[in-house]
Amino acid sequence: MLPFAPRFCGLSEQIADHARFRGDDPALVEGERKVSWKEYDRSGNRIGHALKRAGVRPGDRVAMLVSNHVWAHEVLLGIWRAGAVAVPLSPMLDAAALQRMIADCAARVLFSSSEYGDRASGLAVEDLAAIVEGEPFEQFVSGVSAESTGMANGAEDLALIIYSSGTTGVPKGIAHSHASRLSFASGFATEFGFNCHSVALSCVPLHSNGAWLSWSPAKWVGAVTVILPAFTAEGFVEAVGKHRPTHGFIVPTMAAVLLAHPGIEEAGLECFETAITAGSPMPEATKLAVQRLTGNALYELWGLTEGVATIITPQQMAQRLDSVGRPMLGCDIRIIDDQDRDITFSGTGEIVGYSAGMMSGYWNRPDANKELEWTDSEGRCFLRTGDIGEFDPAGFLVLRGRKKDMIISGGLNVYPVDIETELLIHPGVQDAAVVACPDDKWGEVPVAFVVPSREFEGDSRFGEKVLAWANDRLARHQRISRVVIHSGDFPRNTMGKIVKTELVERL
Numbered sequence: 001m002l003p004f005a006p007r008f009c010g011l012s013e014q015i016a017d018h019a020r021f022r023g024d025d026p027a028l029v030e031g032e033r034k035v036s037w038k039e040y041d042r043s044g045n046r047i048g049h050a051l052k053r054a055g056v057r058p059g060d061r062v063a064m065l066v067s068n069h070v071w072a073h074e075v076l077l078g079i080w081r082a083g084a085v086a087v088p089l090s091p092m093l094d095a096a097a098l099q100r101m102i103a104d105c106a107a108r109v110l111f112s113s114s115e116y117g118d119r120a121s122g123l124a125v126e127d128l129a130a131i132v133e134g135e136p137f138e139q140f141v142s143g144v145s146a147e148s149t150g151m152a153n154g155a156e157d158l159a160l161i162i163y164s165s166g167t168t169g170v171p172k173g174i175a176h177s178h179a180s181r182l183s184f185a186s187g188f189a190t191e192f193g194f195n196c197h198s199v200a201l202s203c204v205p206l207h208s209n210g211a212w213l214s215w216s217p218a219k220w221v222g223a224v225t226v227i228l229p230a231f232t233a234e235g236f237v238e239a240v241g242k243h244r245p246t247h248g249f250i251v252p253t254m255a256a257v258l259l260a261h262p263g264i265e266e267a268g269l270e271c272f273e274t275a276i277t278a279g280s281p282m283p284e285a286t287k288l289a290v291q292r293l294t295g296n297a298l299y300e301l302w303g304l305t306e307g308v309a310t311i312i313t314p315q316q317m318a319q320r321l322d323s324v325g326r327p328m329l330g331c332d333i334r335i336i337d338d339q340d341r342d343i344t345f346s347g348t349g350e351i352v353g354y355s356a357g358m359m360s361g362y363w364n365r366p367d368a369n370k371e372l373e374w375t376d377s378e379g380r381c382f383l384r385t386g387d388i389g390e391f392d393p394a395g396f397l398v399l400r401g402r403k404k405d406m407i408i409s410g411g412l413n414v415y416p417v418d419i420e421t422e423l424l425i426h427p428g429v430q431d432a433a434v435v436a437c438p439d440d441k442w443g444e445v446p447v448a449f450v451v452p453s454r455e456f457e458g459d460s461r462f463g464e465k466v467l468a469w470a471n472d473r474l475a476r477h478q479r480i481s482r483v484v485i486h487s488g489d490f491p492r493n494t495m496g497k498i499v500k501t502e503l504v505e506r507l
Contacts, residue, residue: 008152008153008154008155008178008179009182010080010153010155010159010178010179010181010182011080011159011178011181011182011185011216011219011220012044012077012080012081012153012178013152013153014219014220015027015037015040015041015044015077015219016041016148018037018041018219018222019037019038019040019041019042022037022196022222023036023037023038023041024036024037024038025037025222025224026224027039027040027219027224027225028040028070028073028224028225028227029224029225029226029227029243030069030070030226030227030229033070035070037222040073040074040077041077042146042147043074043077043078043146044074044077044078044080044081045078045081045145045146045147045148045149046078046141046144046145046146047074047075047077047078047079047081047082047141048077048078048079048080048081048082048149048151049081049082049141049144049145049149050078050140050141050144051078051079051082051084051109052082052149053144054109054129054140055108056082056084056108056109057083057084058082058083058084058151058157059083059084059085059157059158060084060085060108061084061085061087061105061106061107061108061161062079062082062084062085062086062087062107062108062109062110062111063087063088063089063101063102063105063107063109063110063111064076064079064086064087064088064089064110064111064112064206064207065089065091065098065110065111065112065113065116065119065120066088066091066111066112066113066116066205066206066207067091067113067115067116067205067229067230068202068203068204068205068206068211068227068228068229068230069113069227069229070227071113071133072113072205072206073206073215073225073227075111076088076206080151080153080159080178081149081151082149082151083151083153083157085105085158085159085160085161085175086159086160086161087101087102087105087107087160087161087162087163087173088160088162088205088206088207089101089102089163089207090163090205090207090208091113091116091205091207095119095122095123097171098119098123099123099124099125101163101171101173102123102125102128103125104173104363104364105161105173105363105364107125107128108127108128108129109128109129109130109131110123110125110128110129110130110131111131111133111137112130112131112132112133113132113133114132114133114134117130117132117133117134117136120132153178154178155177155178155179155182156177156178156179156360157177157178158175158176158177158178158360159176159177159178159180159181160175160176160181161173161174161175161176161363162174162176162207162209162305163207164305172362172363172365172368173362173363173364173365174305174306174359174362174363175359175360175361175362175363176307176357176359176360177360179356180307180356180357180358180359180360181212181216181357182220183330183355183356183357184212184216184307184357185212185216185217185219185220186217186220187328187329187330187356187357188213188216188217188328189217189220189221190329191299191311191328191329192213192217192247192274192276192299193247193273193274194217194218194220194221194223194247194274195221195223196221196222196223197223198218198221198223198224198246198247198273199223199224199226199243199244199245199246199247200214200215200217200218200223200224200225200226200245200246200247200248201214201225201226201228201236201239201240201243201245201247201248202214202215202225202226202227202228202248202249203227203228203230203231203235203236203239203248203249203250203254204231204249204250204251209305210249210251210278210279211249213249213276213278213301214247214248214249214276217247218247223247226239226243226245231250231254231257233257233258233260233261233264234261236254236258237258237261237263237264237267240267240268240269240271241267241268244268244271245271245272246271246272246273246274247272247273247274247275247276248272248274248275248276249276249277249278250275250276250277251277251278251279251280251496252277252279252280252281252282252283252286252496253280253489253492253496254496255277255282255286255290256286259286259289259290264293265293267293269290269293269294269295270293270294270295270297272294272295272297273297274297274299275290275294275297275298275299276298276299276300276301277290277298277299277300277301278300278301278302278303279496279497280492280496280497280498281399281417282300283424283431284321284424287300287317287321291314291317291318296314296315296318297314298314298317299311299312299313299314300312300317300324300325301324301325301328302324302325302397302399303328304353304383304385305359306358306359306372306383306385307353307355307357307358307359307383308331308333308351308353308354308355308358308383308385309327309328309331309353309355309357310324310325310326310327310328310331310333310397311325311326311328312324312325312326312396313325316396320392320396322398322421323392323396323397323398324396324397324398324399325396325397326395326396326397327353327355327397328355330355330356330357331353331354331355331356331357332353332354332355332380332382333351333352333353333354333397334351334352334353334374334376334382335347335348335349335350335351335352335389335390335391336349336350336352336374337349337350340374342376342377344391345391345393347390348388348389348390348400348413349388349389349390350384350385350386350387350388350403351385351387351388351389351397352374352382352383352384352385353382353383353385354376354380354381354382354383358383359383371384372384386402386403386404387399387400387401387402387403388400388401388402388403388406388415399417400415400417400418401415401416401417401418405435405436405500407434407436407444407445407446408443408444409439409442409443409444409445409446409477410442410443410477411443412477414444414446414477414478416433416434416435416446418478419432419434419446419448419470419474419478419480420432420433420434420448422470422473422474423448423450423466423470426466426469426470427453428452428453428455428456428459428462428465428466429450429451429452429453429466430450430451430452430453430454431450431451431489431490432448432449432450432451433448433449433486433490433498433500433503434446434447434448434449434480435447435449435500435503435504435507436504437481437507439481445480445481446478446479446480446481447480447481447482447483447484447507448466448467448470448480448482448483448484449483449484449485449486449490449503449506450463450466450483450484450485450486451485451486451487451488451489451490452485457487462485463482463483463484463485464483466483467480467482467483470483484506484507486503490503491503
């Protein structure tokens with residue numbers, strides 16, 4: 001046997017390499033604070049040593065209830081330097097939900113930003129040590145070394161558990177290995193054109209997998225990440241003017257807020273080489289506006305935190321506004337029918353995927369893992385996405401909606417996304433969501449919830465008019481049974497997806 005073996009270099013190890021060879025270069029910027037790679041590396045080491053001193057062992061889970069700050073990135077690195085598994089939790093959750101997730105992953109330590117300190121300290125979870133930012137944290141790391149912890153993360157070691165945003169059902173812990181996170185960072189670095197001179201703008205907290213689209217490729221290649229603690233249109237525009245970011249990620253609802261900003265035309269968004277959107281479909285008018293303002297830099301991504309994704313480039317988007325693109329590097333996607341037969345390129349069905357960045361599985365959920373499996377003719381295990389779609393002959397994927405959202409009316413499949421797309425053409429419809437309603441004759445019929453644009457809000461007959469207008473354009477089996485007017489924005493999860501279960505409850 002030869003004496004040398006390839007070195008696995010995950011994100012934690014790459015950060016250490018950056019600290020060794022480009023230590024004085026900036027790694028993280030927040031407001032007026034700049035953190036070099038050397039400082040970032042040493043902060044991670046201190047936290048790693050402190051966790052080990054507290055009895056945290058490799059594979060233990062460490063939860064995070066954090067805002068989008070430099071400190072959160074240092075804590076994440078420290079968890080990995082201790083060989084532990086990071087579990088970032090959404091601050092939008094109530095105490096009961098947080099307790100369930102912490103109990104589910106059996107976290108031993110919870111790091112909390114100062115603004116969530118009271119909530120973290122009040123969680124009724126046995127044997128949980130809550131470390132709050134500020135004086136409690138400084139005491140926790142007091143007296144420990146800033147030198148290397150000597151902990152090398154293995155490729156198959158777990159790096160992360162992200163709990164699903166939960167548009168339906170009980171959230172599940174999506175577990176990713178260090179190899180999976182490396183594939184995520186390096187794959188998107190290639191797809192989105194990151195290099196060591198890039199400037200990534202981060203304005204989404206790290207409990208959201210979408211947040212990792214901007215800063216994890218930046219950390220892989222040695223680029224600087226500019227952190228915006230909370231998203232506002234004013235703050236975003238100011239950061240663009242000051243830092244001239246080349247890369248950034250926003251969800252469609254953020255894009256809508258930005259487009260409403262009075263100074264957006266002069267904001268200089270053309271500095272972006274790659275503006276990334278994901279999380280929920282972006283309306284056509286919004287896409288076109290963002291493309292114009294960025295000088296055609298908008299990339300759209302469809303994907304699951306579980307590890308399946310497609311990307312459409314600005315050039316492709318100009319020709320295929322209805323598509324979410326082709327599978328990203330390292331990802332294979334198929335379409336299967338109701339009998340689990342492979343019908344890729346020959347029909348509409350459930351999307352299944354297989355990738356280098358795929359999750360290791362749902363934490364403590366063998367039943368849910370089994371339900372996800374689809375095996376191809378070569379014996380490879382694909383992941384069922386629950387989304388419906390089809391490929392065109394050129395390999396571009398078109399989404400038809402969620403399998404559980406699909407409406408079967410009179411024995412025919414009705415895809416809500418087709419109706420929603422039609423409704424959004426109406427000049428008075430600002431947003432639309434279609435759900436199924438039980439029907440004695442047809443089994444199910446589509447019901448549309450619409451948010452009227454401001455100039456139509458006072459029209460008492462607006463719903464009737466939209467119903468007649470839409471049904472005139474839709475196929476007979478797609479016709480809407482009624483239109484429900486919804487005031488304000490739809491209920492959404494942290495990635496901007498509409499929570500349709502809440503709309504169904506209204507029926």
